[in-house]
Amino acid sequence: EHNVRNYTKEEIIRRGSSTIISELIEEKQLLRHPVHISFDIDAVDPSECPSTGTTAKNGISISNVVKLINRIKETGNLVSVDIVEFNPLIGTEKDVEKTVESIMRVIKEIVSE
Numbered sequence: 001e002h003n004v005r006n007y008t009k010e011e012i013i014r015r016g017s018s019t020i021i022s023e024l025i026e027e028k029q030l031l032r033h034p035v036h037i038s039f040d041i042d043a044v045d046p047s048e049c050p051s052t053g054t055t056a057k058n059g060i061s062i063s064n065v066v067k068l069i070n071r072i073k074e075t076g077n078l079v080s081v082d083i084v085e086f087n088p089l090i091g092t093e094k095d096v097e098k099t100v101e102s103i104m105r106v107i108k109e110i111v112s113e
Contacts, residue, residue, distance in 0.1 A: 009060055017064050021071045034079040035072055039065065039106065041099070042085045051091045051099035062102045066109045073110075081110050 005027070012020055025031065041049045045059035072078050083103055088096045 009056075009058065012060070012064070017067055018071075021068055025071065025075060030072065030075045030077055033077060035075065035077045036079060037069065037072060037081045039081060039083045040085050041083065041103065044102065048102045049086075049099045050095040051087055052085045053087055053090065054085070062105055065106055069106065069109050078110075083107070 005024075007020055041052050042054045043056050043059050044052075044065065045061060046052075046055035046057065048062050049055075049059075069078075069081075083106065086099060086103060088099075090096075091099070
């Protein structure tokens with residue numbers, strides 16, 4: 001109904017994140033429309049974001065998330081971002097710190113010029 005495309009990690013690895021991002025920009029006409037990113041940290045590998053309710057074993061890397069955000073920012077149409085599913089009650093203090101560091105890396109990319 002809403003024409004939402006899901007890319008699996010395997011497809012992203014096989015085809016390359018740059019290719020996928022370029023397709024998204026073209027298919028969704030992101031050069032002409034405002035863009036909102038809803039970033040669910042459940043999709044990130046638990047080695048980088050362990051403090052979340054549903055971890056994705058072999059999930060995407062924060063480096064790929066940053067790459068995606070930077071490409072979307074290049075369109076000039078990124079208007080909002082939300083980051084969801086962080087739960088500081090899950091995991092050890094070290095897990096929480098690691099998750100916060102990963103989230104902060106993403107936030108720094110979002111707000112950087």
